[in-house]
Amino acid sequence: MSRYLDLARRFPKGFAWGFGTSSYQIEGATKEDGRGESIWDRFATIPGKTHRGENGEPGTDSYHRWREDIAVLKELGATAYRFSIAWPRILPDGTGAVNPKGLAWYERFVDALLEAGIEPFPTLYHWDLPQRLEDRGGWPARDTALAFSDYAGVMLGALGDRVTHWSTLNEPLCSAWLGYLHGSMAPGIQDAQAAFSASHHLLLGHGLAVQAARSIAPKAQMGIVLNVGPGMPASDSDEDREAVRRHDASDSGWFHDPIYFGRYPQEVIDAAGITMPIQANDLATISARLDWHGLNYYFPAKIGNDPHGAGLKTTWDHIDGPKTDMGWGMNAGVMRDFLIKLKNHWKAPKIYITENGSAWPDSIASDGKIHDPQREAYLIDHLTAAAEAIEAGVDLRGYFGWSLLDNYEWAYGYDKRFGYAYVDYATQKRTIKESGRAFADLIKVARAG
């Protein structure tokens, strides 16, 4: 019986309980069955870019061990699974000929999920752009948005009869700001103009894909997954509070305003001194009605005013207090408040928390178990915040724990463990952690209603 009986009962019946992963982080098999190269395969070859030069091989070898993954999902009591489709498996060159083996893999996987009674929530793009498209300009080039829409059409055509909930992009903020501005993620470029152009073409690709999906599979429920790191003021001063407002404009505002209001925050454009490559009707395409909204939330940010700084004149840091193994601060109340803002300010449709979770330095104890009370505490704090948001009237429909498995944590390689199941990379054995057991107990009570 769950220790969290009262918390479990605060969630409505029919609430989706799921776990998330992404293709590049788990699949491995990067050279198999005709898969093309992705920007992450290439990025990881650049010395110093990823921890020990690690890449998506072997991941959790899920390209071969997907049956084991489904078994773990079942054991956890999941009703839904969020995974992503590797564009370079479907269209190895990004455009042109479809690779039938890649497509067949996802068809078989989706069928197996459905058979197991687990609803598939595929993401079309979780950062693994075909390298061939990057060679032709990547997201800073408008053609990439058109190519994305064509790829979306292929997937909706193949799986639109079986899959209801689709998301277009995962965290375009990270693709644009980390990939093209900070260069800490693939493709590792540091160029403000490229980053802002990328952000627009990512969102345009999203809008075009939503249009394509609706014409191909009218029953598809289309969403987007946006991450946020809302600001908390470094001090009580008016200056720091005002700095938080500017930070939020470039963080959530930059991606939520075009989707919900059909415009970009002008002050961010002015501060960056860039030109937006917007063409007629782009913002109408981007702000097309969404069926659902995916929120990824891990941490807030401590924001201060920096009168001598560049751009938005803000300082950024993690908040004070305990940190996860990523060095990330923790505050669940900020997630609750952001959910309420999604409802009141942006008037988002039904919402899913598509990612939330924490990394800790796990190991297998002498009793064969993985004792991870900190992950469990983080989960409970954030589920409590989610329940509070529901009670405040937010139309929250599901929660996906990040992650189903320990996996390739991008530039951090295999060093950081986010899974509810531990992966021994030498054997690829999966073992559910104690936090996963506690979560499964909670899900069981919640599902019973």
Ligand code: FCB
């Ligand atoms: C998010 C990513 C996800 C994972 C978590 C920890 O930004 O979407 O793939 O790496 O962070």
